[in-house]
Amino acid sequence: MGEIVQYLLNGLTLGGIYALLALGLYIMWEASKAANFTHGDIYMLGAIVAVVLTERGLPLFVSVTASVAIAAVVGALIERFFVRPFNTEPHSIGWMLTTIAVGMMIESAATQTYGSLGRQLPSILAEKPIRLGGAGVYAQELLLPIAAVATMFGLQVFYRRTRLGRAMRAVAADRMAAGLMGIDSNLVALIAFALAAGIGALTGILIAPVLPALPTMGALTGLKAFGVAIVAGISSARGVVIVGLAYGVMEKFIEGYLSTGARDALGFSLVILALLAFPQGIFGRGEVKKV
Amino acid sequence: MTDVLLKVNDLKVAYGRIEAVRSVSMEVRRGEFVGIIGSNGAGKTSVMRAISGVKSPSAGSITFDGVEITGLPSHTVVAKGLAMVPEGRHIFGDQTVEDNLILGAYLRGGRAKTQLAADTERVLDLFPVLRARLPQAAGSLSGGEQQMLAIARGLLSRPTLLIIDELSLGLAPKILDLLFPVLTELNRAGLSILLVEQMASYALQVTHRTYVMENGGVLMHGDSETLIGDPRILDTYLGHREAS
Amino acid sequence: MMSPRVQLLLILAAGAIFLVVFRELGPSGYQLGLLMRTMILMIVAIGLNILIGQAGLVSLGQAAIYGLGAYVAAWLAVRHNVSFLPAIAAAILASACCGAILAYPTVRVRGAYFAVITIAFGLVFENILIEWLSVTGGSQGLIGIPRGNVFGVVLTRPIYFWVVAACLFFAFVVQYNIMHSRYGRAMRATAQSESAARALGINLAGMRTLAFVISAALAGLAGGLYAFLNLYVNYETFSFFHSVSFLLMVVLGGLGTLLGPLLGASILTYIAEALQNLREWQIFAFSVLLAAVMFVMPRGIVGSLSDLYHHTTSRARRREAEPWPNHQISVEPATLMAEHETDAALVTEGLTVRFGGLTAVDNVRLSVYAGTVHALIGPNGAGKSSLLNLISGFYQPTSGDVLFFGERVGGRQSHELARRGMARTFQNTELFGQMTVLDNVLVGFHTHYASTLTETLLRLPRFRREEFAFRERAQQLLCLVGLSDYADDEARHLPFGHQRRLEIARALALRPRLLLLDEPAAGLTHGEIEDLKRLIRLLADNEVTVILVEHHVEMVMAVSDHITVLDYGKVIAAGTVADVRDNPKVIEAYFGRGNLSLKRPDRLLPEPVEIGGAK
Structure with a gap:
């Protein structure tokens, strides 16, 4: 019993990471119909920048804010220089290659400067584990699924109630019509990438007190988040959060009852199977092409 | 009254190496109701896309309200007071009717809330059927209602010139009989309108002047009253029959 | 401009001369090994070029298919003492089957969705290599692969060099024969307009599966060759990073070009060697290169150079369309069955x-x-x-x-x-915009070819006969619609009216x-x-x-x-x-009713009033 609860809680933490990153991919996809293979590295960047700044003696709050801000700027730059010029036609693949390249640059630059030793961010929520149904967990870990769900609802309010959010939805639905409303869709895409990168960095920061920040923490996690987003059908916020959390829980159960080695092989096989069964993603909308 | 609001000079629009518009010059005077007719593929929509900044022209110039707007992106053009209701309406189908109207007023930002509310009331008075539909998803409206919403949305940016591309597209004559009077009313109230219409019989009856486009150029233009009796127009666009 | 056939023969001859000279110069063992490795990677790149450059399907898991070939060959050789030829054949077969399975989703998904499937496949494969100890040897890999032995001849490195070279020549000729046949045309057609391809009788799923199978078979061949060159295999050579580098090779060289994959593979392999000195910064430099290529030469080296060549040499000649329909050309009567x-x-x-x-x-x-x-x-x-x-x-x-x-x-x-x-x-x-006007019409004949894939790949007499006859007929159809002068232009550059004519000519090719x-x-x-x-x-x-x-x-x-x-x-x-x-x-x-119950607006306009009026 305790074991199951333990896997469930740890899985939700892991799933929270996937869900938050997949939400970022969803935001970017909506605004530009392109995703971003650097997203996992932005998540890593958020964590290690916060760790480095804290180590330099900056107050936690300041380093966290700075880290998120830096990530947002990086996200905006990536949109402007590596996505927009390579996403000019409906089936463009250029952005895949350029963002993969930038992702590798960030990771290898981080390895060279930060080193390959993991370091943790201090947090009062990660000092004493809480006992829950025979399982032990840090409060910090519970923050992730909570943050994912909160971000989802926050996005919903943002998209429905604010001027910028409405503009983003308009751009997502119909770029041309959005332009005719006076909305600058390039600017909206830029902001969307910055927002997504900010959320990505925050995700890295939230997990850094529990999981040591490492330059290699991003790449695979980013790919999994991408898989989660696509399997969910990237155009549904609720979908990516549900699939993200479920994927994390599933991984922990596979780790627990089978082996750590089987985790990724099984997980990615399920991704493939899910896409075969739901070619538009589980929560996705079919796009009907008119002849 | 001869004040020129929109002036298009020797406009060319190309897709790749294919020229959709070869050389088009036209103008809309302040307060005027101007029509463009012509068959499918004549280049009407390409001209409208160039004017509204959806597609940059390959040559020529467009001046609006004394300011050159050639090649400006559409969000800038709208800000200058030129609104377009695009071909196929392009309403935001998964947002509510109300959200669509709010997006129409996007450029007005959060300022002048009371005036915005008043304007919204006025467009809803023009199209009362939309009032009951405010909380409904715009995609669930009928074709005619969607066209009304598209026009209403365009009006909320408080344009000086309203361009409507293919008003009649896919709409039944009954609905057109409802829509055209509204345009006339708006024009009487001082709004300049440029109407692109395939159904020549309608367009010629409501507009002051009409340009006839064919094969990427202006074939002829003149007073709509005169054109409606022109044998060439009768022949080509009214299908060999009297329009009345 | 030389005919494509002459180009092919020149490239093959130049390649052969280069290899002979290289061997005569007495290269060191390191140089010999490096060139062999490059040639093997070229084979993978050629396969990927067929998949992406012809069929328009982007695979981010090609290293896994390559790895499958390598592991199958290695496993058979190490664990079952299977000799060189059957092991290679099994490698090709396994990879080709795997390609056919991977092709299945392309019936329904493309773009980012398909990319995720190939990435996921690659990662699953990598994990299986590490985890399935009993078969793959885990992270240590399979070691002690015996040298190949063909009919009693031991494939020592100097001999193996020529085996690899022969396989590369074979792959290159396959690439050429696919590109210049109805299969290549049909693949390009499916990539450029699914609707038009379907309307011309092309089975999208079948064509995509074929592209995948050919590309996977070549990757499998390369994998098998690699196993017998290296004499051990390890999961590290077949990771996601390697899939990305295969993609880069093809893009760098020039997608859809004949020479592109060769150039891309050699540049990247030799650059990677040079970057060894950078140690930790190697991946960084590699990715900077990738981004730089995308910025400077989005069409790749060969693609950009040939653009430049066409730009400078082809004087803008005015094309003249003939009046149509040309009544001297007969239309085949449609006879009722x-x-x-x-x-x-x-x-x-x-x-x-x-x-x-x-x-x-x-x-x-x-x-x-x-x-x-x-x-x-x-x-x-x-x-x-x-x-x-x-x-x-x-x-x-x-x-x-x-x-x-x-x-x-x-x-x-x-x-x-x-x-x-x-x-x-x-x-x-x-239209198939990036194909020539003549090729557009030729796609229309796709269903009328009787020659099989084998006949096409081997250029047997029936293939030549049919190709010749249909080219003739395609020219006639162009003549019918008055577009003969445009035959070698890309279809997207045609004026609109001519595009319609071409579309009709292409439809008529279907008889x-x-x-x-x-x-x-x-x-x-x-x-x-x-x-x-x-x-x-x-x-x-x-x-x-x-x-x-x-x-x-x-x-x-x-x-x-x-x-x-x-x-x-x-x-x-x-x-x-x-x-x-x-x-x-x-x-x-x-x-319409043509009779509106409303009056024309008054000629005299009133003062502007509030709604939507003056600002």
């Missing part, structure tokens, strides 16, 4: 299609007689195009059936209908019994419309049945034998031109 002898070319029975709540086509009954021109008219949104899409298999009917020369074909796929002799054009012209024309006059000038009318009559005179969806009333009245009028998805009138012309229901639906 004996077993389907019937005078109704097409009958629809209660055909209905609903999209959501909207009934686009409502219980339509239509009879089209063989050898006649039958027009479908009606106002915008009346359901004409939907009906056309139902007939040609692009939409599946909600209910009702279609009889094509007596055969029930309701619900059949468009490519199956095309094979039965139904051709169509598209409202917004769907249709029934031709569906979707608004063929839209965007044409008066003169061109006159030509089009003549062509339609010419077709009808040769027993080709024509269904014409058209707005241009005058043209419809002039060329049609029968007219069906649709409104709101229903037939509101049908009959001869005279019957329909004066039907009051038609007049109202089609022309």
Whole structure:
């Protein structure tokens, strides 16, 4: 019993990471119909920048804010220089290659400067584990699924109630019509990438007190988040959060009852199977092409 | 009254190496109701896309309200007071009717809330059927209602010139009989309108002047009253029959 | 410009000379090994070039397919003492099967979705290599692969060098033979316009599977060769990073070009060697290079150079279109097959299609007689195009059936209908824009080739005969529509009116019994419309049945034998031109009431008032 609860809680933490990153991919996809293979590295960047700044003696709050801000700027730059010029036609693949390249640059630059030793961010929520149904967990870990769900609802309010959010939805639905409303869709895409990168960095920061920040923490996690987003059908916020959390829980159960080695092989096989069964993603909308 | 609001000079629009518009010059005077007719593929929509900044022209110039707007992106053009209701309406189908109207007023930002509310009331008075539909998803409206919403949305940016591309597209004559009077009313109230219409019989009856486009150029233009009796127009666009 | 065949022979000769000279210079063991490794990577890159450059499918898991070949060969050799040739054959077979399975999703998903599937596949494979200790040797890999042995000859490195070179030459020739055949054309066609490819009888799933199988088989061959070169295999060579570098090789060299993959693979391998000195920064430099290439040469080295060459050498020659239809060119009469002898070319029975709540086509009954021109008219949104899409298999009917020369074909796929002799054009012209005008027409002959894939790959006599005959006929069809002068231009550069002509020529290549024309006059000038009318009559005179969806009333009245009028998805009138012309229901639906109960706005305009008025 305790074991199951333990896997469930740890899985939700892991799933929270996937869900938050997949939400970022969803935001970017909506605004530009392109995703971003650097997203996992932005998540890593958020964590290690916060760790480095804290180590330099900056107050936690300041380093966290700075880290998120830096990530947002990086996200905006990536949109402007590596996505927009390579996403000019409906089936463009250029952005895949350029963002993969930038992702590798960030990771290898981080390895060279930060080193390959993991370091943790201090947090009062990660000092004493809480006992829950025979399982032990840090409060910090519970923050992730909570943050994912909160971000989802926050996005919903943002998209429905604010001027910028409405503009983003308009751009997502119909770029041309959005332009005719006076909305600058390039600017909206830029902001969307910055927002997504900010959320990505925050995700890295939230997990850094529990999981040591490492330059290699991003790449695979980013790919999994991408898989989660696509399997969910990237155009549904609720979908990516549900699939993200479920994927994390599933991984922990596979780790627990089978082996750590089987985790990724099984997980990615399920991704493939899910896409075969739901070619538009589980929560996705079919796009009907008119002849 | 001869004040020129929109002036298009020797406009060319190309897709790749294919020229959709070869050389088009036209103008809309302040307060005027101007029509463009012509068959499918004549280049009407390409001209409208160039004017509204959806597609940059390959040559020529467009001046609006004394300011050159050639090649400006559409969000800038709208800000200058030129609104377009695009071909196929392009309403935001998964947002509510109300959200669509709010997006129409996007450029007005959060300022002048009371005036915005008043304007919204006025467009809803023009199209009362939309009032009951405010909380409904715009995609669930009928074709005619969607066209009304598209026009209403365009009006909320408080344009000086309203361009409507293919008003009649896919709409039944009954609905057109409802829509055209509204345009006339708006024009009487001082709004300049440029109407692109395939159904020549309608367009010629409501507009002051009409340009006839064919094969990427202006074939002829003149007073709509005169054109409606022109044998060439009768022949080509009214299908060999009297329009009345 | 040299003919492609001469280019191929020159490249092969230059390659052979280079290899001989290289060997004569007495290279060190390191240099020899490096070149062999490069040649193996070239084979993978060639396969990927066929997949991406021809079929337009981006795989981010190619390293895994390559790895599968390597592990299969290694496992057979180490654990089962299988000798070189059968091990290589098994490697090719395993990879090809894997490619066929991976191709399955492309029927339904493309773009980012497909990329995720290939990435996921690659990661699953990598994990299996590490975890399945008993078979793969885990992270240590499989070691102690014996040297290959063919008919008693031990493949020492100097001999193996020539084995690898021979395989590379083979792969290169396969690439050439695919690109310059109906298969390559069909693959490019599916990448550039799915709709048009289907309408010409190409089975999208089949063509994509073929591209995948060929590309995977080459990767498998390369994998097997690698295993017997390196004598051990390890998961590290087959990671996601390597899939990305394969992609980079192809993009860097130039997608879809003959030489691109060779150039890309050699540059990257030698650069990677040079970057060894950078140690930790190697990956960084590698990715900077990747990004730089995308910025500077999005069409790759060969692609950009050949663009430049064409730009500087081809003087802008004015092309002249000939008048069309050219009556000296015969149109093949569409003869009715004996077993389907019937005078109704097409009958629809209660055909209905609903999209959501909207009934686009409502219980339509239509009879089209063989050898006649039958027009479908009606106002915008009346359901004409939907009906056309139902007939040609692009939409599946909600209910009702279609009889094509007596055969029930309701619900059949468009490519199956095309094979039965139904051709169509598209409202917004769907050409294969980046293919030449002549190639566009040649795609139309796809279903008429009898030569098999093997005959094509080996360039056997039947293939040559057919290729020659269809080229002749394609030229004739271009002549028919007056576009001979444009034969070698890319289709997307044609003026709009000429695009329509080309689309019709391409449809005629299918030798249709029934031709569906979707608004063929839209965007044409008066003169061109006159030509089009003549062509339609010419077709009808040769027993080709024509269904014409058209707005241009005058043209419809002039060329049609029968007219069906649709409104709101229903037939509101049908009959001869005279019957329909004066039907009051038609007049109202089609022309509007034409009599508005409103007055023209006053000539004198009032002062602007509030709503939407002056700012």
